[in-house]
Amino acid sequence: MLRRLSTTLYQRPRLVLALLLGPPMLYMLVVYLGSLAALLVNSFYRLDGFTGQIVRQFTLATYADLLKPANLDIIARTTGMAAAVTAADALIAFPLAYFMAKFASPRLKTVLYLGVMLPLWSSYLVRVYAWKLILAKEGILSWFINLLHLNAPLDWLLGLPGIGGSSLALSPIGVFIVFCYIWLPYMILPIQTALERVPRSFEEASSDLGARPSETFRRVTLPLALPGVVAGSIFTFSLTLGDFIVPLSLGNSKFFIGQAVYSHQGTSGNVPLAAAFTMGPVVIMVIYLLVARKLGAFDAL
Amino acid sequence: MRSKASLGLKLAALGTLLFLHIPLLIIFLYAFTTDEATYTFPLPGVTTRWFGETLGRTDLWAALTLSLKVATVATLAALILGTLAAAAVYRSRFFGRDAVSFLLVLPIALPGIVTGIALRSAIGSLDIPFSFWTIVIGHATFCVVTVYNNVLARFRRTSGSLIEASMDLGANAFQTFRHVVLPNIATALLAGGMLAFALSFDEVIVTTFTAGQQTTLPIWIFSQLTRPRDRPVTNVVALFVIAITVIPIFLAQRLTAESSDTGGG
Numbered sequence: 072m073l074r075r076l077s078t079t080l081y082q083r084p085r086l087v088l089a090l091l092l093g094p095p096m097l098y099m100l101v102v103y104l105g106s107l108a109a110l111l112v113n114s115f116y117r118l119d120g121f122t123g124q125i126v127r128q129f130t131l132a133t134y135a136d137l138l139k140p141a142n143l144d145i146i147a148r149t150t151g152m153a154a155a156v157t158a159a160d161a162l163i164a165f166p167l168a169y170f171m172a173k174f175a176s177p178r179l180k181t182v183l184y185l186g187v188m189l190p191l192w193s194s195y196l197v198r199v200y201a202w203k204l205i206l207a208k209e210g211i212l213s214w215f216i217n218l219l220h221l222n223a224p225l226d227w228l229l230g231l232p233g234i235g236g237s238s239l240a241l242s243p244i245g246v247f248i249v250f251c252y253i254w255l256p257y258m259i260l261p262i263q264t265a266l267e268r269v270p271r272s273f274e275e276a277s278s279d280l281g282a283r284p285s286e287t288f289r290r291v292t293l294p295l296a297l298p299g300v301v302a303g304s305i306f307t308f309s310l311t312l313g314d315f316i317v318p319l320s321l322g323n324s325k326f327f328i329g330q331a332v333y334s335h336q337g338t339s340g341n342v343p344l345a346a347a348f349t350m351g352p353v354v355i356m357v358i359y360l361l362v363a364r365k366l367g368a369f370d371a372l
Numbered sequence: 373m374r375s376k377a378s379l380g381l382k383l384a385a386l387g388t389l390l391f392l393h394i395p396l397l398i399i400f401l402y403a404f405t406t407d408e409a410t411y412t413f414p415l416p417g418v419t420t421r422w423f424g425e426t427l428g429r430t431d432l433w434a435a436l437t438l439s440l441k442v443a444t445v446a447t448l449a450a451l452i453l454g455t456l457a458a459a460a461v462y463r464s465r466f467f468g469r470d471a472v473s474f475l476l477v478l479p480i481a482l483p484g485i486v487t488g489i490a491l492r493s494a495i496g497s498l499d500i501p502f503s504f505w506t507i508v509i510g511h512a513t514f515c516v517v518t519v520y521n522n523v524l525a526r527f528r529r530t531s532g533s534l535i536e537a538s539m540d541l542g543a544n545a546f547q548t549f550r551h552v553v554l555p556n557i558a559t560a561l562l563a564g565g566m567l568a569f570a571l572s573f574d575e576v577i578v579t580t581f582t583a584g585q586q587t588t589l590p591i592w593i594f595s596q597l598t599r600p601r602d603r604p605v606t607n608v609v610a611l612f613v614i615a616i617t618v619i620p621i622f623l624a625q626r627l628t629a630e631s632s633d634t635g636g637g
Contacts, residue, residue, distance in 0.1 A: 077544035084464060091460035092472070095453040095516065099475050103513045106490035113493040125496075163391070166384035174377035183389070185625060190392045192567075192621040194574045196593045197610040201395035203597060204402055204607075207411035211398060214413045255392065305481075313483020316576060320597040329485050329577075336489060336581065342496055349486050356482060 114346035118339070125342060133343040137351075142331070146351050149328040152243070153311035156250040157258075157304045163251065164258040164303065171259075172266035191256035199320055202249045206240040206321065213239075236323055246322045253317065254310050258303035265299025266292070301366045308359060312352040328352060396614060403611040408604055422604040426612075429605060432592065439589040442504070443572040446511035450568040451561060453512070454519025462527040479514040484577035487513065492581040502584025510582040511575060515568035522564030522628065526557050563627040566620040574617055589613070 080087050116125050117132045136142070171183050190198065205212050216225055229235045229242055236242025269292055277287040315329030326334075328348055335345040377385075406417035426432065454476075461472055479487050491510050500506065534556070538548040576590035583591060593613070596606040 073546055074544050077546060080545055081539075088460055088464050088466060091456045091463075092466075095457040095460075095476075095520075096472065098453055099513070099516070102494075102509055103475070103479060103487075103490075106487075106494040109494035109497050110486070110490040113497065163388055166381055167388040170377055170381055170385035174381070185622070186389055187392065188625060189618055189621065190396065192570060193396065193618050194590075194610075194613045196574065196576055196590050196597070197399060197613050198395060200593065200597060200606070200610050201399050204398055204411045204413075205395060209410050209412045211413040252391065252395065255388075259388075309481070309483050313485035313577070315485065316594065316597070320594075329483075332485055332489055333580070336492055342489075342493055345489050346493055349483075349489050352483050353486055360481075 110346050110349065113343050114350055116343040118341040118343055123340060125340075133347045136344055137347045142348070145326045145328060145331050145348075148325065149312055149351075150355065152247065152250065152327065153308045155247060156254065156311045157307045159247070159251050160255050160258040160307045161262075161300050161304065164255060164262055165300075168259050168262035168266055168299075171263045172269075187256050187259050191260075195253065196316065198253055199249060199317055202245075202252065203240070203320060206238075206245050206248075208238055208240070240321045241323050243322070243325075246318055249317050249321060250311050250314070254307040257306035257310070258300075261302035261306075262296060262299040265296045265302070269295045298366060301363050305359065305363055309352070309356050312355065313349075399607070399610045399614055402607040405604070405607065411603070422608045426605050426608040431587070432589075432605070432609065435587045435589045435592040438504075438586060439573055442507050442511060442588060443569045445508045446515050446572045447565050447568045449508070449512040450515035450519045451565050454516045454564060454568075455523050455557070455561065457516070458520050458523035458527060462524060473520075476517045476520050480517055484514075484575075488578040488581035491578065495582065502582065502586065504586070506582045506584070507579060507586065507588070510578045511572040514575075514578070515572055518567040518571060519561070519564035522560045522567070523557055526560035530556050559627045563624040566624040570617050570620050574613070 113125075114133060115129050115131070116127050117130050117136075118124075119126050167183070167187075171180055175183055204210055207213075216222060225239075228244065229237070229239070234243045234247075236244070239245045239248075273291055273295070274287050277291045278284070282290065313329055315327065315333045318327045318330055319333070328351060332345045332348045335341040335348065401415065402411070403422065404418045404420065405412075405415040406419045407415065457472060457476060460466075461469055487510070491506070491513075494500075495502070495506055534552055535548055538552045539545075543551065574590060576588075576594050579588055579591060580594070587595075589609075593606065593609060596602060600606065
């Protein structure tokens with residue numbers, strides 16, 4: 072019986088393919104793409120302000136709501152933060168990635184790799200919590216700043232308009248530091264991968280042709296590592312765009328996209344506006360991915 | 373020939389590494405503080421009494437149990453769906469093969485909030501009540517890809533002639549799967565499964581949209597992040613969560629590293 076079934080299957084590769092592919096594709100198409108479709112549909116509904124009920128009729132009213140200055144402000148603030156975090160992470164990640172790819176012995180490289188993987192995979196929430204401990208007014212960073220008598224520069228920094236605030240934890244600077252920390256491993260690994268693919272012979276050829284090490288780095292290594300930076304930036308950018316945990320845990324009352332989505336679907340039950348809000352990150356990420364693909368970032372993933 | 377790294381580069385690399393790890397050490401430190409109301413540093417005193425107190429908290433046990441249950445079921449679903457998809461993509465070329473990979477990666481490539489609010493919209497539109505299963509269904513969407521990636525990578529390193537040999541020697545498809553394919557992909561399944569488990573166990577963004585009033589362990593921690601009420605207990609929970617997520621990651625890393633050394637093919 073089993074043998075006959077086995078033979079039948081062997082003779083019908085298309086059937087086997089359908090049996091293998093059916094369940095996972097059905098799941099992803101129905102649950103995931105179905106939900107994304109529901110999201111899109113919901114963004115064209117609206118919330119009746121008087122009854123608090125969702126009106127299930129096609130309307131552009133919710134998108135008109137989204138284009139109010141206060142909401143555009145939220146989108147601009149979030150995109151700006153994502154760009155700043157991405158740039159900073161690329162700068163912080165590069166030296167370690169470069170060291171791992173070009174100088175570390177195989178043994179040391181394994182250790183360093185684990186050193187990057189562990190924070191990447193250890194609990195995201197707990198790592199945010201760690202920064203709540205660090206940035207607290209009575210916490211370790213204030214203690215350290217006191218020790219070094221750096222209070223005056225810190226106060227100056229917190230006094231800056233736009234990025235300052237009443238304390239580190241409550242200011243955009245604090246949120247920025249935590250975002251940089253949380254997503255940093257996502258930047259290190261693709262840059263390291265890209266750097267490892269730069270053939271040593273290219274760098275040797277460059278130096279044989281008379282380039283100084285700094286010139287070789289700037290004109291050979293760096294351009295070839297760029298796809299890695301772009302690949303890493305996909306993560307740092309996308310993850311910052313959609314996060315609401317960090318600004319809700321620290322931060323002040325100025326919303327990010329994630330917080331707006333979270334609060335609209337929660338307390339006010341305004342799922343349509345929450346849905347319209349997420350279309351922002353979706354559109355931004357689609358454009359970002361298309362550009363990244365042009366720059367060859369997908370090979371470095 | 374290997375050139376030497378400059379001192380500046382070494383220091384910068386070391387600095388980045390310290391930046392990554394010092395916050396984790398601080399979690400370790402605070403689990404022992406005697407301070408109940410603030411996050412004072414240096415610690416006013418050292419105690420282990422919060423560990424006992426944490427063990428006695430029934431709300432935490434309930435949250436932990438729910439998280440473990442969700443992670444177990446989501447991982448099982450991911451193991452089955454991920455392996456099926458990997459096998460399909462590996463053994464045949466078909467129209468839209470790239471689309472399969474793309475679709476599976478999408479839930480982790482798009483911001484988590486998109487997945488979350490999308491599921492929330494679907495749940496709302498269909499008037500499905502929030503339950504254990506709404507959480508599991510959400511988690512499975514992004515867990516599938518970790519199993520899929522691990523198993524597909526293993527398939528690509530396994531020589532196809534092994535399967536042909538098994539069939540030539542008279543084994544049917546099921547025997548071949550059980551005696552040849554399964555032992556070959558076992559460690560990949562284990563590694564992918566552990567990553568999926570860790571991913572699910574720690575997930576909060578999607579869960580906030582699919583859980584309704586239920587409290588998983590990450591949701592419990594999140595509530596403490598926004599409105600700290602039980603600081604000492606949260607410190608202990610944080611330490612516990614770090615330990616419980618780091619161990620499987622470490623093991624999964626070992627498993628995939630070893631097999632790529634000896635895998636051949």
